[in-house]
Amino acid sequence: MIIFRHLVIVIGVFGAALSVSAGLVWLERRLLALWQDRYGPNRVGHFGLLQVVADGIKMFFKEDWIPPFADRPVFVIAPMLLLVTVLMPFAVIGFAPEIVVADLNIGLLFFLAMSALSVYGIVLGGWASNNKYALLGAVRAAAQMLSYEVFMGLSLMGVVILAGSFNLSEIVDAQKGMWNCIPQFLGLVLFTIAGFAETHRMPFDLPEAEAELVAGYHTEYSGMKFGLFFVGEYLGVTMISAMIVTLFFGGWLGPFLPPVAWFALKTFIFICGFILVRAALPRPRYDQLMGYAWKVLLPLALLNILVTGAIVLAVH
Amino acid sequence: MLSILKGIWIILLHTFRKRETIAYPEEKPYLPPRYRGRIILSRDPDGGERCVACYLCAAACPVDCIALQAAEDEHGRRYPEFFRINFSRCILCGFCEEACPTYAIQLTPDYEYAEYNRQSLVYEKEDLLISGPGKYPDYNFYKIAGMTISGKGKGEAENEDPPVDIRSLMP
Numbered sequence: 282m283i284i285f286r287h288l289v290i291v292i293g294v295f296g297a298a299l300s301v302s303a304g305l306v307w308l309e310r311r312l313l314a315l316w317q318d319r320y321g322p323n324r325v326g327h328f329g330l331l332q333v334v335a336d337g338i339k340m341f342f343k344e345d346w347i348p349p350f351a352d353r354p355v356f357v358i359a360p361m362l363l364l365v366t367v368l369m370p371f372a373v374i375g376f377a378p379e380i381v382v383a384d385l386n387i388g389l390l391f392f393l394a395m396s397a398l399s400v401y402g403i404v405l406g407g408w409a410s411n412n413k414y415a416l417l418g419a420v421r422a423a424a425q426m427l428s429y430e431v432f433m434g435l436s437l438m439g440v441v442i443l444a445g446s447f448n449l450s451e452i453v454d455a456q457k458g459m460w461n462c463i464p465q466f467l468g469l470v471l472f473t474i475a476g477f478a479e480t481h482r483m484p485f486d487l488p489e490a491e492a493e494l495v496a497g498y499h500t501e502y503s504g505m506k507f508g509l510f511f512v513g514e515y516l517g518v519t520m521i522s523a524m525i526v527t528l529f530f531g532g533w534l535g536p537f538l539p540p541v542a543w544f545a546l547k548t549f550i551f552i553c554g555f556i557l558v559r560a561a562l563p564r565p566r567y568d569q570l571m572g573y574a575w576k577v578l579l580p581l582a583l584l585n586i587l588v589t590g591a592i593v594l595a596v597h
Numbered sequence: 598m599l600s601i602l603k604g605i606w607i608i609l610l611h612t613f614r615k616r617e618t619i620a621y622p623e624e625k626p627y628l629p630p631r632y633r634g635r636i637i638l639s640r641d642p643d644g645g646e647r648c649v650a651c652y653l654c655a656a657a658c659p660v661d662c663i664a665l666q667a668a669e670d671e672h673g674r675r676y677p678e679f680f681r682i683n684f685s686r687c688i689l690c691g692f693c694e695e696a697c698p699t700y701a702i703q704l705t706p707d708y709e710y711a712e713y714n715r716q717s718l719v720y721e722k723e724d725l726l727i728s729g730p731g732k733y734p735d736y737n738f739y740k741i742a743g744m745t746i747s748g749k750g751k752g753e754a755e756n757e758d759p760p761v762d763i764r765s766l767m768p
């Protein structure tokens with residue numbers, strides 16, 4: 282019985298994460314269109330919902346080309362690696378009390394480790410492509426992820442101090458009185474910015490930077506391998522949104538509605554936030570991006586830990 | 598920092614703006630009458646072909662997509678024996694219309710003539726010739742030009758004086 286229940290949760294979480302991120306392709310196009318006073322895809326099916334299916338079919342029938350100069354095995358493994366590493370953190374996120382794949386006592390660390398690993402997918406993809414643009418994109422991705430990873434972890438320490446645990450379910454439970462977004466507002470801002478950089482979404486999409494690097498690290502990818510990178514990006518958005526909700530907005534906590542509904546609703550709002558930022562902000566220069574991380578955000582994250590720690594010590 | 602937040606806020610307010618898209622097949626845009634679309638050959642108010650097969654349009658066409666052959670009928674009117682426009686090459690520049698001395702060739706605000714077969718884009722005279730005068734309802738070239746045709750001798754055109762007898766001394 283327990284095993285059966287577990288299986289259902291695993292398959293449910295897996296299916297939900299993948300279908301949500303596929304649906305995001307549609308959502309993003311519609312929302313971007315809305316904010317740019319257009320309609321976006323609205324022809325295939327109701328509201329263009331079948332566009333996702335149409336795109337998927339198209340993707341499958343595209344020629345899946347591996348360039349002759351590429352490093353074949355690595356080239357094939359890289360997109361899978363990205364997808365797996367982005368998918369893994371969903372295992373520790375609690376969607377409702379008891380609905381979690383693996384209630385690790387170091388869930389938060391697991392999440393950080395996995396999101397740090399996801400850079401391998403990109404770097405290896407760029408490296409194996411054996412293409413200047415792809416390599417430049419990969420190098421950028423590595424540097425960017427490293428810099429942002431540093432204070433992403435640090436910005437979460439305030440939450441850990443308040444909850445006294447690395448377990449995500451316990452962190453959510455610790456927010457019963459007050460959501461972390463109020464006492465840890467600085468942490469929230471820092472984590473959100475780091476999240477954008479982690480998923481290399483619009484203001485921080487320098488690894489892709491179509492304007493200068495063709496398509497960055499996935500220049501040479503086509504067909505479903507490109508599709509994996511694409512879905513990986515949306516999975517990342519879903520994952521970071523879910524993490525923001527879990528860590529700062531009380532996860533499944535909320536009145537009236539069932540916990541899963543609260544979780545889904547909050548996550549949805551943050552996903553829309555991701556898309557809104559993409560619609561609004563231009564891409565910074567690369568040195569601005571790095572300088573910002575090391576000179577502004579890292580000190581702020583350290584300050585956040587210092588102050589939070591001091592207050593918690595003083596209160597106890 | 599503040600400008601970033603302001604930018605995001607402004608974009609968010611766009612949620613309530615009107616969408617600019619014209620949903621094309623259901624909703625057609627307004628095109629002004631002088632829009633440069635599909636080309637037609639017009640007739641004068643009496644129903645005769647306006648084109649006098651002068652080749653000026655074919656000469657003006659930058660992509661050489663007009664082909665025609667001049668001929669003359671029993672009334673002395675010149676007309677094109679065939680008149681062919683290859684719309685797969687036409688760039689809709691409107692030079693032919695500007696070159697035409699008789700307002701025969703005209704561009705119209707119609708653009709819906711896509712075809713699956715490239716050959717179907719080659720329009721012959723039957724496809725081009727319309728039964729009306731197009732954009733210039735009153736213009737009738739042969740009524741104005743001094744050229745003689747049956748039913749209109751020398752000096753009988755509009756704004757034209759009768760011919761002078763150059764051997765006479767009378768004023």
Ligand code: SF4
Nearest residue numbers: 658687688690691693
């Ligand atoms: S519109 Fe321009 S390209 Fe087309 S037939 Fe006339 S002169 Fe040629």
Ligand code: SF4
Nearest residue numbers: 648649651652654697
């Ligand atoms: S359409 Fe006009 S320019 Fe062309 S041959 Fe006829 S009269 Fe001349």
